[in-house]
Amino acid sequence: MTGHFEVRQYDAAGRLGELTVPRAGVTVETPALLPVVNPHVQTVQPATMEAEFGAEILITNSYVLHGSDELREPAEERGLHDLLDFSGAIMTDSGSFQLAEYGDIDVTTEEILAFQHAIGSDIGTPVDIPTPPDVSRERAVEELDTTQDRLATAAGVDVGDMLVTAPIQGSTYPDLRESAAAHAAATGLDVFPIGAVVPLLNDYRYDEVVDVVAAAKRGLGENAPVHLFGAGHPMMFAMAVALGCDLFDSAAYALYARDDRYLTVRGTEHLDEMEHFPCSCPICVEHTPAEVRSLDGDGRQELLARHNLHVTFGEMRTIKQAIRDGDLLELVDARARGHPSMVDGLRALYDHAAQLEETDPVSKDAVFHVSAESARRPEVVRHHQRLDRFDLEGEILLTEGDARDAFDESWRLKPPFGPYPPALAETYPLTAATPTRLSREAYETAADGIARLVECNPDATFTLAHRNWPATALDRIPEGVDCECLPDQ
Amino acid sequence: MTGHFEVRQYDAAGRLGELTVPRAGVTVETPALLPVVNPHVQTVQPATMEAEFGAEILITNSYVLHGSDELREPAEERGLHDLLDFSGAIMTDSGSFQLAEYGDIDVTTEEILAFQHAIGSDIGTPVDIPTPPDVSRERAVEELDTTQDRLATAAGVDVGDMLVTAPIQGSTYPDLRESAAAHAAATGLDVFPIGAVVPLLNDYRYDEVVDVVAAAKRGLGENAPVHLFGAGHPMMFAMAVALGCDLFDSAAYALYARDDRYLTVRGTEHLDEMEHFPCSCPICVEHTPAEVRSLDGDGRQELLARHNLHVTFGEMRTIKQAIRDGDLLELVDARARGHPSMVDGLRALYDHAAQLEETDPVSKDAVFHVSAESARRPEVVRHHQRLDRFDLEGEILLTEGDARDAFDESWRLKPPFGPYPPALAETYPLTAATPTRLSREAYETAADGIARLVECNPDATFTLAHRNWPATALDRIPEGVDCECLPDQ
Numbered sequence: 001m002t003g004h005f006e007v008r009q010y011d012a013a014g015r016l017g018e019l020t021v022p023r024a025g026v027t028v029e030t031p032a033l034l035p036v037v038n039p040h041v042q043t044v045q046p047a048t049m050e051a052e053f054g055a056e057i058l059i060t061n062s063y064v065l066h067g068s069d070e071l072r073e074p075a076e077e078r079g080l081h082d083l084l085d086f087s088g089a090i091m092t093d094s095g096s097f098q099l100a101e102y103g104d105i106d107v108t109t110e111e112i113l114a115f116q117h118a119i120g121s122d123i124g125t126p127v128d129i130p131t132p133p134d135v136s137r138e139r140a141v142e143e144l145d146t147t148q149d150r151l152a153t154a155a156g157v158d159v160g161d162m163l164v165t166a167p168i169q170g171s172t173y174p175d176l177r178e179s180a181a182a183h184a185a186a187t188g189l190d191v192f193p194i195g196a197v198v199p200l201l202n203d204y205r206y207d208e209v210v211d212v213v214a215a216a217k218r219g220l221g222e223n224a225p226v227h228l229f230g231a232g233h234p235m236m237f238a239m240a241v242a243l244g245c246d247l248f249d250s251a252a253y254a255l256y257a258r259d260d261r262y263l264t265v266r267g268t269e270h271l272d273e274m275e276h277f278p279c280s281c282p283i284c285v286e287h288t289p290a291e292v293r294s295l296d297g298d299g300r301q302e303l304l305a306r307h308n309l310h311v312t313f314g315e316m317r318t319i320k321q322a323i324r325d326g327d328l329l330e331l332v333d334a335r336a337r338g339h340p341s342m343v344d345g346l347r348a349l350y351d352h353a354a355q356l357e358e359t360d361p362v363s364k365d366a367v368f369h370v371s372a373e374s375a376r377r378p379e380v381v382r383h384h385q386r387l388d389r390f391d392l393e394g395e396i397l398l399t400e401g402d403a404r405d406a407f408d409e410s411w412r413l414k415p416p417f418g419p420y421p422p423a424l425a426e427t428y429p430l431t432a433a434t435p436t437r438l439s440r441e442a443y444e445t446a447a448d449g450i451a452r453l454v455e456c457n458p459d460a461t462f463t464l465a466h467r468n469w470p471a472t473a474l475d476r477i478p479e480g481v482d483c484e485c486l487p488d489q
Numbered sequence: 490m491t492g493h494f495e496v497r498q499y500d501a502a503g504r505l506g507e508l509t510v511p512r513a514g515v516t517v518e519t520p521a522l523l524p525v526v527n528p529h530v531q532t533v534q535p536a537t538m539e540a541e542f543g544a545e546i547l548i549t550n551s552y553v554l555h556g557s558d559e560l561r562e563p564a565e566e567r568g569l570h571d572l573l574d575f576s577g578a579i580m581t582d583s584g585s586f587q588l589a590e591y592g593d594i595d596v597t598t599e600e601i602l603a604f605q606h607a608i609g610s611d612i613g614t615p616v617d618i619p620t621p622p623d624v625s626r627e628r629a630v631e632e633l634d635t636t637q638d639r640l641a642t643a644a645g646v647d648v649g650d651m652l653v654t655a656p657i658q659g660s661t662y663p664d665l666r667e668s669a670a671a672h673a674a675a676t677g678l679d680v681f682p683i684g685a686v687v688p689l690l691n692d693y694r695y696d697e698v699v700d701v702v703a704a705a706k707r708g709l710g711e712n713a714p715v716h717l718f719g720a721g722h723p724m725m726f727a728m729a730v731a732l733g734c735d736l737f738d739s740a741a742y743a744l745y746a747r748d749d750r751y752l753t754v755r756g757t758e759h760l761d762e763m764e765h766f767p768c769s770c771p772i773c774v775e776h777t778p779a780e781v782r783s784l785d786g787d788g789r790q791e792l793l794a795r796h797n798l799h800v801t802f803g804e805m806r807t808i809k810q811a812i813r814d815g816d817l818l819e820l821v822d823a824r825a826r827g828h829p830s831m832v833d834g835l836r837a838l839y840d841h842a843a844q845l846e847e848t849d850p851v852s853k854d855a856v857f858h859v860s861a862e863s864a865r866r867p868e869v870v871r872h873h874q875r876l877d878r879f880d881l882e883g884e885i886l887l888t889e890g891d892a893r894d895a896f897d898e899s900w901r902l903k904p905p906f907g908p909y910p911p912a913l914a915e916t917y918p919l920t921a922a923t924p925t926r927l928s929r930e931a932y933e934t935a936a937d938g939i940a941r942l943v944e945c946n947p948d949a950t951f952t953l954a955h956r957n958w959p960a961t962a963l964d965r966i967p968e969g970v971d972c973e974c975l976p977d978q
Contacts, residue, residue: 052774207925266823269810276810280803281769285541314769321758321765334755334826337819337859340924347926370826372861372928435829436696437836439861440929472961 004163004190005030005225005246011328011364012356012378013217013244016320019191019225022161024081024089024122026056030225031241033316034059034091035309036232036251037084039071043254043305046086053313056088059249062116062124063095066107079120091123091191091249092116096167097230100130100196109150110157117159123191126154128167130196133208140171148183155187163190165227171196172208174215181219191225191247192216198230206236206345213243214352222359234265234315238332239345241319242356250312257304263311265318266338271304281310326364329378333371343373350376357382367432372439375416379429383417384449390421392457398450399465401486413466416442418449443473454478493652493679494519494714494735500817500853501845501867502706502733505809508680508714511650513570513578513611515545519714520730522805523548523580524798525721525740526573528560532743532794535575542802545577548738551605551613552584555596568609580612580680581605585656586719589619589685598639599646606648612680615643617656619685622697629660637672644676652679654716660685661697663704670708680714680736681705687719695725695834702732703841711848723754723804727821728834730808731845739801746793752800754807755827760793770799815853818867822860832862839865846870856921861928864905868918872906873938879910881946887939888954890975902955905931907938932962943967 004020017030035049037060049055065075075083080090094112095105107115109126116124127150129143151166166189170176177194184192194216200209213228220226225246231237232250240248256263260271264278271293277284283306292303322328336346349356350373357378367379394408398419403410411419414430415438424430434442447469454462455478463482466474467489477483493509506519524538526549538544554564564572569579583601584594596604598615605613616639618632640655655678659665666683673681683705689698702717709715714735720726721739729737745752749760753767760782766773772795781792811817825835838845839862846867856868883897887908892899900908903919904927913919923931936958943951944967952971955963956978966972 266820269814273814274810275813276806278803278807278810279769280771280799280806282771282774284803284806285771285799310769310774314767314773317765317769317773318767321763321767324764325758325762330826331755334823337823337826340858340922343859343924344926347924369829370832433829435832435836437833 005223007223009323010359010361011323011326012242013359014241014319014323014328015244015246015359016323017225017246019246021057021089021122021163023120023163026089028056028089029320030246031237031316031319032057032247033312034247034249035253036060036249037086038251038254039065039068039075039084043257043302044309046084049309050086050088053309055313057091057247058084058086058088059091059093060084061095061097062092062112062119062121063098063105063107065119066095066112066115075119081120083119089122090120091165092119092121092125094125094127096125096128096130096195099127100132109153113154113157113159113164117162121162123163123165124159125165125167125193126150128169128195130167131169131171132196133172133199133205135171137173137176140169140173140176144169144176144180148180151184151187151189155189165189165191165193167193167195167229168216168219169195170212170215172200172212174211177212177215178219181216183219185220185224191227192220193227193229193247194245195229197228201231201233201236204339204341206239206341207348209236210239210243210345210348210352213240213245214355217244218355232312233268234263234312235267235335235338235342236345237315238319238322238328238335239342239349241323242328242332242349243352244359250309253308253312254305257301257308260300260304262304263308265311265315265335271300277307279307279311281307281314283307283310326361327368329374330368330370333374336373346373353378353381357385363428367429369416369432369434369438369442372441375439375441375445379432380416380445380449383420383429384452387419387449387453388456390453390457392453392460394460395463396457396460397463397465398453399486400467401465407463413446413450413464415446418446419453440470440472443469444476447473447476450481451476451478454481494712496712498812499848499850500812500815501731502848503730503808503812503817504733504735504848505812506714506735508735510546510578510611510652512609512652515578517545517578518809519735520726520805520808521546521736522801523736523738524742525549525738526575527740527743528554528557528564528573532746532791533798535573538798539575539577542798544802546580547573547575547577548580548582549573550584550586551581551601551608551610552587552594552596554608555584555601555604564608570609572608578611579609580654581608581610581614583614583616585614585617585619585684588616589621598642602643602646602648602653606651610651612652612654613648614654614656614682615639617658617684619656620658620660621685622661622688622694624660626662626665629658629662629665633658633665633669637669640673640676640678644678654678654680654682656682656684656718657705657708658684659701659704661689661701663700666701666704667708670705672708674709674713680716681709682716682718682736683734684718686717690720690722690725693828693830695728695830696837698725699728699732699834699837699841702729702734703844706733707844721801722757723752723801724756724824724827724831725834726804727808727811727817727824728831728838730812731817731821731838732841733848739798742797742801743794746790746797749789749793751793752797754800754804754824760789766796768796768800770796770803772796772799815850816857818863819857819859822863825862835862842867842870846874852917856918858905858921858923858927858931861930864928864930864934868921869905869934872909872918873941876908876938876942877945879942879946881942881949883949885946885949885951886954887942887951888975889956890954896952902935902939902953904935907935908942929959929961932958933965936962936965939970940965940967943970
């Protein structure tokens with residue numbers, strides 16, 4: 001099926017989109033969160049998810065239903081929407097997680113897809129092999145072959161207007177992830193989960209998550225809706241969205257609540273360690289940690305699960321509004337300060353700046369330069385790429401001070417972008433707001449911009465008039481450029 | 490009066506404390522937010538502030554009441570708590586703001602303090618002169634003299650058990666702010682507002698706000714409760730608390746709402762530009778921006794004011810919990826990514842790292858190293874200070890690899906802290922979590938630690954075995970230290 005996913009607006013590789021789910025007769029706004037609903041135990045009722053939290057889609061496990069003497073028949077007779085009392089879209093997982101956890105399951109892709117169809121699932125999932133991180137390349141390739149066979153099988157099953165996912169595996173080998181994604185895209189299936197990243201997330205290996213997602217995105221291309229499977233902690237939603245993930249599922253809201261753990265966009269707190277709730281959701285406005293601690297297990301768990309859902313859905317809205325405002329990367333930067341491993345993730349994200357640049361809008365509100373890392377933003381990469389559009393001759397001044405008549409042209413300088421002609425001064429992205437106290441990275445990146453301009457214009461000679469740039473930046477200025485330090489302003 | 494303010498716990502110079510307000514018979518937990526209540530127009534009722542938002546203290550303007558034909562007598566007859574229907578503590582401003590805005594007011598310090606006492610204020614304020622930024626030093630000194638005369642007057646007035654504030658002025662001259670603060674502390678008055686910072690805040694001059702506050706704190710000493718007067722935007726609360734501010738007042742919640750502006754911890758949004766509310770407060774969970782836009786002026790204003798209060802009180806709880814957890818500086822770092830000028834503020838904050846170190850706890854949970862800026866945290870400053878406690882002789886290896894028998898001692902290395910004896914490996918702050926991809930600042934600061942150790946131990950000779958430290962760090966290693974680059978792990 002094609003045409004069921006439409007992107008409305010980009011920021012970096014993040015996007016606001018719409019996923020049409022024909023069998024449910026609904027359109028889901030993305031990025032979207034799918035709360036995981038356990039068919040047996042519901043800490044928060046699906047109807048509440050819909051009414052109070054605005055959930056448009058949820059996910060439940062068809063393998064659990066399939067194996068349940070109690071629920072299998074009711075699911076087949078009444079259908080999932082009635083069974084769970086949820087009118088939005090319902091996605092179903094296949095048992096692959098159970099396969100990864102317990103080594104064996106007793107259904108085939110054909111069987112589970114037929115069952116998912118029978119119980120009225122709107123988005124079904126084949127039985128892929130979730131290859132964990134760090135396995136041998138041989139094993140990763142072998143299991144990926146099996147996964148790809150099953151995707152081919154799934155593509156051949158008649159499931160009516162149920163959408164079907166094509167999970168992308170390949171362990172921690174980015175090239176396998178990329179080719180797996182290209183294969184998945186070619187199956188004609190509908191939604192693309194990036195699988196088996198949970199062990200990486202559990203170990204705070206965010207930089208590797210970033211590399212895996214970036215690789216999968218290269219293989220999928222722009223127009224595929226991407227689900228980051230098993231990623232339910234709100235701390236990393238913004239980063240994953242900036243890479244181009246559209247769907248997230250959260251079992252964390254309930255699992256964490258069971259252990260008295262409280263989610264925030266900066267990490268996780270334990271209820272026992274809390275004096276104040278760092279949140280303004282309805283639960284946290286109405287209760288103190290001491291009050292919640294005094295409740296019995298079920299009451300405590302429900303309130304924590306509801307808080308966890310509020311912060312999770314709130315972060316999704318924050319991300320959507322950030323894409324709308326064009327400041328998603330500033331949000332990612334702020335969120336990265338929640339944990340040192342998130343900083344590694346941020347640095348890995350900007351290793352892929354050229355990839356993010358491909359979909360970054362040609363104009364947004366002013367860029368905010370808010371960290372050393374942000375010297376490597378896609379807007380800066382694009383500015384450097386475009387320096388080859390100028391054709392300069394004669395004596396060129398690049399200056400942080402005044403233009404000078406003695407030169408054929410006087411260009412201006414703005415770290416981290418580097419040189420630009422004065423006519424562009426008031427245009428995006430050179431309207432960026434920067435700190436007075438710039439990082440060295442900003443000057444060094446500006447120097448790289450100068451180097452590129454010099455390289456593209458061998459017939460011109462250049463003079464750089466800077467205000468006390470650091471030595472590490474001046475070291476990057478090509479030989480032959482005359483450098484002059486201007487007095488302080 | 491003394492003994493009415495007690496600090497329970499520090500993090501950097503930020504603290505959890507208790508301000509006892511004897512006239513109100515209450516104790517206010519700090520850091521605290523004082524919503525500004527306009528005696529004439531109340532967007533949110535004081536009783537609602539108390540019941541729904543947990544406000545323990547508010548501030549209103551006694552000068553406005555004094556000049557009101559309508560409210561002056563009721564205030565005197567019924568008292569402020571009855572008039573406003575608020576049972577917590579009530580602080581009153583004196584008209585200084587009106588003096589700054591309109592150039593003239595018609596009350597003296599004696600008159601306004603007597604009036605504040607008469608209407609039942611719990612914390613009164615004399616008429617100081619709020620000298621704006623950037624004035625001549627002469628004018629700043631002259632106006633400060635007047636302010637100090639009035640504080641002397643205020644200290645002599647009998648106001649029973651009403652607390653009285655001693656505002657600190659001095660424009661943008663840190664030395665004047667420091668001496669003004671020392672003078673204010675010596676008056677024996679009770680609460681210490683840092684005045685006239687609003688023009689700096691309005692112009693995003695956060696680095697100068699930091700310098701002004703740090704100077705005032707040096708003059709006041711540790712035990713004075715400090716009010717950052719007029720600072721009502723939640724974006725900078727964490728930074729101001731980390732410097733040692735305890736009280737904040739917010740008129741912003743209502744003033745911004747009047748202009749359809751929506752506060753967040755990352756800045757300000759305009760309702761017209763919003764598709765999604767980036768927040769999980771009760772208002773934002775129950776309404777969409779489109780719904781709020783469709784309301785009439787009063788209804789819109791009330792909902793926005795309530796959201797603004799929720800996010801403001803929520804940020805105070807977030808800050809309190811961060812102090813409790815010992816990760817206030819990580820929160821400040823995240824908040825600094827809201828605007829480039831906040832990054833300048835963060836860098837200015839760490840110019841005062843030695844001052845923050847004075848009250849930073851000897852042990853906390855693990856430090857998270859989350860940015861280039863955080864290489865200058867007080868914990869790192871303290872580690873460097875304490876390197877003079879060791880007395881080393883002979884051949885010392887400082888290594889990121891294994892210890893070696895050929896040396897008299899083998900020390901370890903951890904950027905940004907630098908060298909430490911192996912016995913300290915599992916102790917705070919060396920348990921810090923750091924990114925794999927460290928900033929150059931972290932290596933350079935570690936190199937500075939090595940330089941300090943070398944300087945303190947002239948009888949020892951040192952060998953540095955590092956894993957590919959950047960040249961800018963190696964440049965800081967003193968001559969005479971033998972440097973060796975270890976192979977990658």
